[in-house]
Amino acid sequence: MTGRGFAGTILRVDLTGREITREPLDRVMAERYIGGLGLCIKLCHDAMKPGCDALSPENPIVLGAGPFVGTNLPSTSRVYSVSKLPSSGAIGWCGAGGFTFGAMLKNAGFDHIIIEGRSERPVYLRIFDDQVELVDAAHLWGRSVEETCAGVWDTYGFPTGVLCIGQAGENQVPFSMAFIDRISTLGRGGFGAVMGSKNLKAVVVKGSGGVGVADRKRYKLIGQRFLERIRAWPHLQEAQEAGMTQAFPFVPREEYSRLKKRRAACVSCPIGCKDIVEIPDGPFRGLIKCTSSVINLYTPVLYGFKDYRESIKLMATIDGFGLDMFEFFGIMALAGKLADRGIIPGAVADPEIRLDSLDSMEAWARKISLREGLGDVLAGGFQGIIEEYGDSAKELAPALVKGMHPYAGPGSAFAWDRFGTMELGQVLDPRGPHVGSGGSPTYFALRPLDIFPKHLERMGVPRDAIDRIMGAGYEPEHKDDLKVGALLRYSHAWFVILGSMGICARGQINRFYNAETCAQLYEAVTGIPTDLPALRERVDRVWALYRMANIREGLVPQKDEVAPEQWFGKGGFKVYLTGEPLERSDTERMIKDYYNEWGWDPETGVPPRHELARLGLIGPEFREL
């Protein structure tokens, strides 16, 4: 398959036995699961020992980059990992802007890496074209994400791709993440801890083999149209200058213009929404921070920080340790309440837990990441705190979904209240709450309804489904009929297309893609015959396998896919279109709609046998489903 989008090889690394092997990527399997995200799910399903613990050697890490990664199609650098995650216990996908990592992986000749077992001592995996080695990482262990990346680049130079963890991952904190090239985050739910449990500090990759496409003429024809459309987009310059602050306007423009040092882009991206900022004055003057988005650096402001410079300093610390900021603040808020009530004794809660204090939050980020004192309890996440402090902690805990703190909703970082697909998706993705829309138009609150059909057509939603989603012909008098659950089904499907091919899901760029063109491009890049109906079937297969693999691991949709009580009533979510208070019956109907639209049992959320048969998910390799 070499020279046709796919590099053609899967790298398998057994950390226990220090064995490194290569397997040809099976063309039929690639076709059935598309690539990237879809193939990661399939390979993880196959490699995982059913019922294993997330932090055990039996839990594989499957990394991958889709067939478009490494080409110059716009914003095609995405990297995915799939493994069991400790926070939710689910098999979960994690995705990141690949920066150079994804393109380098493909140039080194690999589409996927399967990492199994556990190393006796800290190592990093070094992939330089065909030279693949496990290298002693004693000198990197105990170092931050920033320090680790700097150390790797000092040794190997740019554009070496670096996927690494900080101290929180090393110490298996279940809300630790990995970072790619120090900028992109990979792994709400504890992917960092999974790497740490394997004594795997980093994956370092550089390649020079090139990425080819099957039909250059057709590729260029379609690709050129894309580039022309992007160049002609009247908001291009604005998007490049404002980045994600357009979508989240709580970052003051004036402050941002003083902070912004340079915009950074993942490989092949013409928009460039990553930020490199420099604190312009004050005690932290000159501190440079690279981030997935400047809005992340303002998260502490949402929790009470008054000085944005202190906010950036704290985020540099949190990111350096490799902690998930949403979970960190949720846990610190709970710990603060427990300390205020004396449930956590004052002598233990030292320093005082103050969510608006840089000194306090930096100290607690450190204590958690290094598991010092009370930090070791807090490092257990919400479940660990509830186990330690019992019912008191349970009563004071925020809304939890699959054991994790939703990033949006009452009491969460982003306190917007309209209930769209991204909000419902926190319940219906097996991995649990994460930030991601899949390109659904409800990503932005209160968008006019008449723009929805155009977006849905672009996402590949069949005509009859658009009618179901929009209710009775989306006339103004029926505007409360928007079916968020049905819409989420197609939002997830669109996300599978993007993720499996390697396209960024962020709204600024995915607006230029549509499902029909994705199918044509896939055919041009890979040479695999593909039209939209065929692509839809492959998407159905990927998401059904994702669900069935999680059901195998203990997911019970009727029990686990339930909206938390805090989402209803005073201060709760509102119906997306009408602004009426959201009721449990609303979410129950949405969840049924979601299952139904996938062709799954609307009561149990389980794909029926005839659907699994249609998708070829019955047979010896799926015997345990």
Added chain:
Amino acid sequence: MAKYRIDVATERCSGCLRCELGCSDAHTKVFNPSAARIQVTMTGSDCQVRFTEDCIACGICADQCFYGALSKTKQEEDDQ
């Protein structure tokens, strides 16, 4: 024979490597940053851009740049 003068504004470079991808595709028929005749390097938070000896100033790198970091100017016959 050079066809264009390529001007570089490194402060506008985003590190997207579209220039390297376009260049390598044009001259080697595959997307391969290491084979490109323009090389972008990031040190710390700064980008550097250089051209290899093989560069023929065809201008494809500038065509691929969306950030204004590379621009091309057609050279007159007597400038070539």
